[in-house]
Amino acid sequence: MNILVTGGAGFIGSHIVDAYITAGHHVIVIDNLSSGELRFLNPKAKFYKMDILDPKVPEVLKSEEINAINHHAAQISVSKSITDPLLDANVNIIGTLQLLQSAISLKIEKFIFASTGGGMYGEQIFFPASEEHPCQPLSPYGISKLCAENYLRFFNTQYGLSTTVLRYSNVFGPHQNPHGEAGVVAIFCEKLVKDQKPVICGDGEQTRDFISVRDIVQANLIALDGTCTGTFNVGTGKETSINSLTECLMGISGKNISADHGSARNGEQRRSVIDHKKFHESFGWKPEVSLEQGLVETYAFFQNQTV
Numbered sequence: 001m002n003i004l005v006t007g008g009a010g011f012i013g014s015h016i017v018d019a020y021i022t023a024g025h026h027v028i029v030i031d032n033l034s035s036g037e038l039r040f041l042n043p044k045a046k047f048y049k050m051d052i053l054d055p056k057v058p059e060v061l062k063s064e065e066i067n068a069i070n071h072h073a074a075q076i077s078v079s080k081s082i083t084d085p086l087l088d089a090n091v092n093i094i095g096t097l098q099l100l101q102s103a104i105s106l107k108i109e110k111f112i113f114a115s116t117g118g119g120m121y122g123e124q125i126f127f128p129a130s131e132e133h134p135c136q137p138l139s140p141y142g143i144s145k146l147c148a149e150n151y152l153r154f155f156n157t158q159y160g161l162s163t164t165v166l167r168y169s170n171v172f173g174p175h176q177n178p179h180g181e182a183g184v185v186a187i188f189c190e191k192l193v194k195d196q197k198p199v200i201c202g203d204g205e206q207t208r209d210f211i212s213v214r215d216i217v218q219a220n221l222i223a224l225d226g227t228c229t230g231t232f233n234v235g236t237g238k239e240t241s242i243n244s245l246t247e248c249l250m251g252i253s254g255k256n257i258s259a260d261h262g263s264a265r266n267g268e269q270r271r272s273v274i275d276h277k278k279f280h281e282s283f284g285w286k287p288e289v290s291l292e293q294g295l296v297e298t299y300a301f302f303q304n305q306t307v
C-alpha cells in the first residue's frame, strides 16, 4: 500500500513509519518539523516538509497515489490550546477536515486518526473509562480532537470511508520530546541521565495510564485493515501514580537522586485510565510491553542520546 503518515517525523509517527516500511508498504511523510526531527525519520520514507494546511497537500496525495492516510500531525500542547484555541482548531480540526476531503475526492480507502483517551473523558466518572464514557474534554486540545473524531464518523457514514479512531492513553518511549510540557517519562529520563532532580507536579498521587509506543505501533498495523472501523481506546487499563512511576525510573537509572515536588498543574485530571476491551474483543489487540520493560527501553534510549 502507499500510505501517507502525517507527523511521521514525530515521536509516535516515526515508529509507525518504521513498522509500515518493515511490513512492506511504501510510506510518504508530510511533516512541518515543528516538533518532529529528521534524524528520527526512516530514510526509506519519501519526505515532504510541508504543513498539513498547505493547499498543495492534495497534489502530493494525488501524485503519490495514496491508498491510506494515517494522521498523526497535530498541535499537541494542551497549554497552547488554552492560550491559542484558534491555532489549535486550525491544525487539529481544519487540517483534519482538509485531509478527509482529499481522501474522498481521491477515492482513498482508509483514514486512521490519532486521538486522545487521556484528554477525551475529562474527570472520569468510572474507571477505567470505556468508549461509552461521556466525552467531556477539559481543554481546547481535547475539544478539537473530539470534533475531528465526529468529522471522521460523518465521512464514514456519508461516503463509506473506512475510518479508525485510536484514542491513546499516555504514550511513552524512544523519540519522545523531553522538552515539552507533557511526556513525563521523557522529561524524567532526561533529568536522571543528566543527574538532575525530576520535579513532580503536586503530590504525585495523580494517576495516568502509561502505554509503550511499541503497543501503539501494533494498534496502527491492525488499523490498516479495511474492516477495522470505529473508535477504540488504546491503553493498558492500569493506573500508575506519578510517584510510583518516578520510583520505578529511579530504580532503573540506579541513581540516588530524590525527586522534588512543584505546584500542581491547573485543570489537570486526578485520575486517568482507559479500557481497551472493545479493541481487544474486536481485533485481538492487547498491550504486550510491561511498564517496567518500556521504561528500561526508554531510559536506555535517553542514555544513548547524551553520550
Ligand SMILES: NC(=O)c1ccc[n+]([C@@H]2O[C@H](COP(=O)([O-])OP(=O)(O)OC[C@H]3O[C@@H](n4cnc5c(N)ncnc54)[C@H](O)[C@@H]3O)[C@@H](O)[C@H]2O)c1
Binding pocket: 006, 007, 008, 009, 010, 011, 012, 013, 030, 031, 032, 033, 034, 035, 036, 037, 050, 051, 052, 053, 071, 072, 073, 074, 075, 076, 091, 095, 114, 115, 116, 117, 118, 167, 168, 169, 170, 171, 172, 177
Ligand atoms: N504522546 C501521547 O501521549 C499522545 C496521546 C494521545 C494522542 N496523541 C496524538 O498522537 C499524535 C502524535 O503525537 P506525538 O506525541 O508523537 O507528538 P509529536 O509532536 O512528536 O508529533 C507530531 C508531529 O506532527 C508534526 N506537525 C505538527 N503540526 C503540524 C502541521 N500543521 N503540519 C505538518 N506537521 C505537523 C510535528 O512536527 C511532529 O513531527 C498527535 O495527533 C497527538 O495528538 C499523542
